[in-house]
Amino acid sequence: MYIISACLLGENCKYNGSNNDHDGVRAFIKDKDYILLCPEVLAGCGVPRPPAEITEGRVYNKLGSDVTEDFEKGAKMTYELAEARARELDQPIEKAILKAKSPSCGCGRIYDGTFSGKIVSGDGFTAAFLKAKGIAVLTEEDFKGGPYDRF
Numbered sequence: 420m421y422i423i424s425a426c427l428l429g430e431n432c433k434y435n436g437s438n439n440d441h442d443g444v445r446a447f448i449k450d451k452d453y454i455l456l457c458p459e460v461l462a463g464c465g466v467p468r469p470p471a472e473i474t475e476g477r478v479y480n481k482l483g484s485d486v487t488e489d490f491e492k493g494a495k496m497t498y499e500l501a502e503a504r505a506r507e508l509d510q511p512i513e514k515a516i517l518k519a520k521s522p523s524c525g526c527g528r529i530y531d532g533t534f535s536g537k538i539v540s541g542d543g544f545t546a547a548f549l550k551a552k553g554i555a556v557l558t559e560e561d562f563k564g565g566p567y568d569r570f
């Protein structure tokens with residue numbers, strides 16, 4: 420069973436009320452079991468919401484509010500719901516396929532906290548939480564149409 424960022428399969432849960440629908444992820448997952456989750460919506464951040472980025476290990480939204488606790492909560496809820504679904508299906512969690520660069524879902528590369536589009540090394544809170552639990556994390560950039568296109 421796979422964990423998928425909900426915005427990658429068309430859910431309008433992005434901060435601005437839109438999505439990041441991705442044909443490559445959609446094609447890969449079509450014959451597999453998965454759970455769609457949005458950590459920020461799970462944490463009650465709402466849609467739309469101000470965009471947020473990570474600075475020195477904490478998350479701030481564009482209005483300057485510290486929203487770190489919401490992001491921690493979203494990460495934990497994502498893991499717990501995925502674990503529960505995997506138990507129901509009696510399957511292991513194979514991998515998570517998350518949205519690149521997001522402060523929740525980004526893996527390996529995230530926005531730098533200046534809201535300028537600049538990228539730095541690092542993981543979003545949910546990606547880091549899942550990795551710490553031993554779950555391999557990919558992003559849509561690893562799928563057909565993405566820059567790394569490995570699947």
Ligand code: SF4
Binds near residue numbers: 434
């Ligand atoms: S990147 Fe993650 S937190 Fe952001 S909208 Fe997509 S699923 Fe939700």
